[in-house]
Amino acid sequence: MWIAHTEDGTPVEAARNLASDSYLCPMCQTPVILKRGQKVAAHFAHTPDSDCPASEAESWRHLMAKQVLVDELTRQGWGAQAEVVHQAHGRRVDVGLKALGPDGARLYFAIEVQDSAIQVDTMKDRIARDRRIGYDATVWLFTTHRAAALMAAQPDHEVRVPDEMLWVSNRYGQGVQMIDPQTRELWAASFGKIRRPGESHEWYTPEGDLTGVDYPGRTLRKTKSVGRRRAGFIPQLAPGKFGDRWSLVFAGEQQGHPRP
Ligand SMILES: [Zn+2]
Incomplete structure (x- = not known):
């Protein structure tokens, strides 16, 4: 996903220069991880065991x-x-x-x-x-x-x-x-x-x-x-x-x- 929420509910877009902070999935409210490797576009990812509808790769x-x-x-x-x-x-x-x-x-x-x-x-x-x-x-x-x-x-x-x-x-x-x-x-x-x-x-x-x-x-x-x-x-x-x-x-x- 491209957009997550900060803990106070503000939407943020994934970006390389975004601070490492805690972010939540707007759909399931569980923590998601900011990914910004060299080979991928910046995005947020659920933990592998998530069953959130927004968690598919x-x-x-x-x-x-x-x-x-x-x-x-x-x-x-x-x-x-x-x-x-x-x-x-x-x-x-x-x-x-x-x-x-x-x-x-x-x-x-x-x-x-x-x-x-x-x-x-x-x-x-x-x-x-x-x-x-x-x-x-x-x-x-x-x-x-x-x-x-x-x-x-x-x-x-x-x-x-x-x-x-x-x-x-x-x-x-x-x-x-x-x-x-x-x-x-x-x-x-x-x-x-x-x-x-x-x-x-x-x-x-x-x-x-x-x-x-x-x-x-x-x-x-x-x-x-x-x-x-x-x-x-x-x-x-x-x-x-x-x-x-x-x-x-x-x-x-x-x-x-x-x-x-
Ligand atoms: Zn989710």
Whole structure:
């Protein structure tokens, strides 16, 4: 984790020059250790026996992606906060973002960054929790490390797309959004279906769940063609689906939505 509390409850960001002091996990209130080795990004770590939901190990890319998102969004005047803890729901949102709806209503988005594989059921569980907490929608970003196959794809290639990315693309209808924390770039990928006569293809519910294959005896095709473009750190509201009132897309050059 990047943010811990001092003993009087003040949030502090992990940094190399932060004093060695006692720090507490904002989720479980147990002491966490400031780590700042030469090869890792500064972060706080639980003791190995912790069962806190916030204790899972994070890659430096995941930590850095949260910092880059908060930096870039804040620089543009958006209300962004890393590691928003909802203790009662056992949930820590990677980045929380405030926005204004067209009617002037305040909107809250939970941005999740994935640097490793994730089960679609886990994503559905997080979305359900985010709704109960009161977020208007959950926004998924994959690191360019996790989405390396998409970043390397040539226009005429077939790419095996990980299940969770296909699911995100189907559910939100916006392709897949990717972040490179080292170059501080955002990318958007969209998928094209590849079909040939005599080959199976898959059917999805509107929510993105696989319901059938038209040639059940054959291997399911999950290869797609991939289109890719640079995006920017300008969040834009779009109509939501499946009970989400809104969704959020990181647009490129377009005009952003009014800020809160
Ligand atoms: Zn904890």
